Amino acid sequence: MLGSGIWFLIIGAVAGWAAGKVTRGHGFGIWVDMIVGIIGAYVGGFAISLLGFSAYGTIGQLITSIIGAVIFLAVVRMFSGSSGKA
Numbered sequence: 001m002l003g004s005g006i007w008f009l010i011i012g013a014v015a016g017w018a019a020g021k022v023t024r025g026h027g028f029g030i031w032v033d034m035i036v037g038i039i040g041a042y043v044g045g046f047a048i049s050l051l052g053f054s055a056y057g058t059i060g061q062l063i064t065s066i067i068g069a070v071i072f073l074a075v076v077r078m079f080s081g082s083s084g085k086a
Helices: 002-022 030-050 057-079
Strands: none
Touching: 002 030, 002 057, 030 057
16 A cells, blocks of 8 residues: 555656646746646546546556646646736
8 A cells, every 4th residue: 555655656756747848848846846746646537537538557647647747737837827027
């Protein structure tokens, strides 16, 4: 059980880093990107299940997490936009 939780955190961290690279080549920093990736893993899993699919294996989980992290990162950026800043 503990091993799977650690593995989930590792996949989430990698997904957050990848999402930061996919979305305009940078994220909010490594720590925030990792948090985004972990939350994105949940978002991606939920989105994929709504479509009737399931992620199998490490690669499937990683792809699902990256998709979820990109979605979550886009939402975070919408609410933390740089409008009004010089």
